[in-house]
Amino acid sequence: MSLTEAREVFVAVEETALNDLITAVCATRPHLLHYGSPAFVTASSTSATQMAPIPFPGSPGLQWSVELTIPRLDLFKEDMPLPPELSLGPGQFSLATEVRLCVDCAGGREKPQDDPDGHDHDPKEPRDPRDQWPDDRDDWGKARHPVCCRLGVYAVGHLVSTWVGGERAIGFALDDLELVDVEPNALESVLECLLAMILRSVLATLSLPVSALQLDAFTLTPTEGPLIDVNRVLARGDF
């Protein structure tokens, strides 16, 4: 069977190369995987993307950050074990990553401290509300009481056709996501929904031009694919 079949040009990218390409993008542009409000991300940069705190009445905003490790993709057929809730079908990829969720626990910062003058605080005196929800815009990048957790994330998805810089590209779309070892189930569901929304948004920013898939070795105008074959992405087209 010919590689090109009825077409003129063929390209196939093994999943190791696809992971190399994704790793190159994420390592060069880590801000694609790291988002946070000012207490965690001083300013947008190559390393991280600064976003607004989560508005909440009575507070200057909840400080947060989300950071994902570089995802590893496994193309159908399944080589990377998945939680039983997920299955990898033809044309799909699975993805494994670890997400680190942080909040700046403002309530927890009020640990009793000795008064410098040696006086106890008079409980009858009204508290300054800013003590509970301090406006810490002067302290951007200084999360005072970061509370974080790490969660292992597994997902399956499929390729989508997209464009980058006026060029045909492949993108990644999420079909399903699963967290492991989170209880109770209701909490797991909430977190899965949250992380699915986050991961879907992250993947939307991640795309690879078709020219990169074949190192620009030949001119390729895809008429078939790119699609996931067995452990590789392939495309055929005209020269």
Next chain:
Amino acid sequence: MSEIVAAIDEGAAQQLFDFEVASLGTMATSGASSLGPFAVTYAVTGMLSNGTIDLIAPGTVRVADLRLDWHIDLSFQLDIGDFIPDIHIPQICVHIPCVGDVCTPKIDIVWPTVSVPVSFGDFVKTTVDLGVAISLVAAIWKVEGVVQGVPNLQFGVATAALLTAIGLAVAAAVGWVPLIGPFVAVLVAAVLAAVGIAGLTGLLGPILTPFISGTRFPITEVPAHFQVLPSAGPFDPAVFVTVDSLGAEVQHNPPEDELVVLADISA
């Protein structure tokens, strides 16, 4: 197994070589050689146009009927005396009574050496087998077709007309020589006989062959530091991967023959 496989069929290879051969442009060379008995200086230009591509596994790209259009400007020194004997007619005196001696003039004709410029163009066709060569030069992976062996040039029928052109050039070059008129036809015939077809091919073959055998036909180039994404703003620098290895081969994948490039990369 290679991480990245890119392949084209024979039809695409034909398009590729059509483009690449046309991109080679005009080639030129000059030098000195011999045309039969004559020492010549020459300047030659040549331009290739592609033939028919045939991919032959495991590593041959055959180009049938590769055509080289060429043009030559050559010049040689023609010592006419080598072909027509110098004329020496001694003075003859006759004594005539009451008149005295009457003498004919002494005639010495020594034929000069003239410069003969010739300008001519034609084409040759040949079939060449290209091997696929990989090199890493200045951080660029190059895949090229390199001519195997020495091509056998098939000169066009019109190349024999170069003899006619030489004859006309000789006639024009000696036109100024006094008393040459009656001898021109003899001279031209003698020169052409001395050169002959063998003299032409003996001159043109070594000059034109390097235009083909010395040519490297580009197939593709891949930077070793390959740019995946261009820079897209202050926080989005260009993204690169390293091409660790590159290979190329012709594969027979029934029912087609395909030119295949194989690569391994790392982030």
